[in-house]
Amino acid sequence: MSKIVFIGGGNMASCLIGGMIANGMASEKILVSEPGAEARQKLSELHGIETTADNRAAAGQATLLVLAVKPQIMAAVVKDLATALGHKPAVVSIAAGIPIAALENWLGSEIALVRAMPNTPALVKSGATGLYANSLLNDQQKQLVDQLFESVGYACWVEREALIDAVIAVSGSGPAYFFLILEAMQKIGRELGLPEQTAEALSLHTALGASRMALESDATAAELRKQVTSPGGTTQSAINSFEQQGLENTFRQAMTSAVNRAEQMSEEFTS
Ligand SMILES: NC(=O)c1ccc[n+]([C@@H]2O[C@H](COP(=O)([O-])OP(=O)(O)OC[C@H]3O[C@@H](n4cnc5c(N)ncnc54)[C@H](OP(=O)(O)O)[C@@H]3O)[C@@H](O)[C@H]2O)c1
Structure with missing residues (x-):
């Protein structure tokens, strides 16, 4: 039977398998090759799938x-x-930083290749994945790849491989930016006198609510911000302070730095 085969049965594989099965994929259609006996047992217990330690046979x-x-x-x-x-078969790599050219070189033959950049929230089915394929991927294979990554969140294709580095800067590394913002909001909330748990819960629910509002609304982030910013009010005062401190430029520098590092990593694998 033609199967979706995972080489490596760690966190990300388990999360993608869980997503596929929850979306109706038959467990018999999935096979994992993983060296760890304990990990194999866990995967078959959790997902009812077949496992092996033989990568080539799988x-x-x-x-x-x-x-x-x-x-x-x-x-x-x-x-x-x-x-x-x-x-x-179509081959999908979810490894950060490994370019298609390196995979083609190691495989030594022409094959449909996809480079996927999922992010950590895929582990809670709220991921964001950027995808790029070489020209050999056909429509049927593309559909299967979409199905795979949409089972753990949002997925989209980019037209040039270089844009995967931009995906890394936006969504690949992005969860950590939000964690950093949450850390700061919680710390300052405590400094302002809130109990630790209260500062934590308020900041987390605010992040979730803002994200949900932005996802569910037709308005842009800028429009939503303006809607919740009354002239002369508290939010306006905070936003003015962010702007005076150059928040946008801080993000520009940070994300450019992520892109530069991604380019360096790709070069290390191709040299
Ligand atoms: N986790 C994320 O949020 C995330 C996000 C984006 C991209 N990724 C990418 O996804 C990939 C997997 O990440 P992960 O977090 O799932 O890592 P992980 O939990 O360490 O999973 C990797 C698995 O591969 C197994 N393995 C080691 N050698 C192998 C071999 N020769 N053949 C087959 N399997 C082998 C490991 O077994 P042992 O533990 O026994 O060595 C481990 O179970 C990485 O390339 C990472 O860059 C992950």
């Missing part, structure tokens, strides 16, 4: 092959799989 059954190992071991894993992919 890959031989794949219609879609998802490479879900750490970037540091990707070269060795992919080179070992190269001669097991004669049936030309």
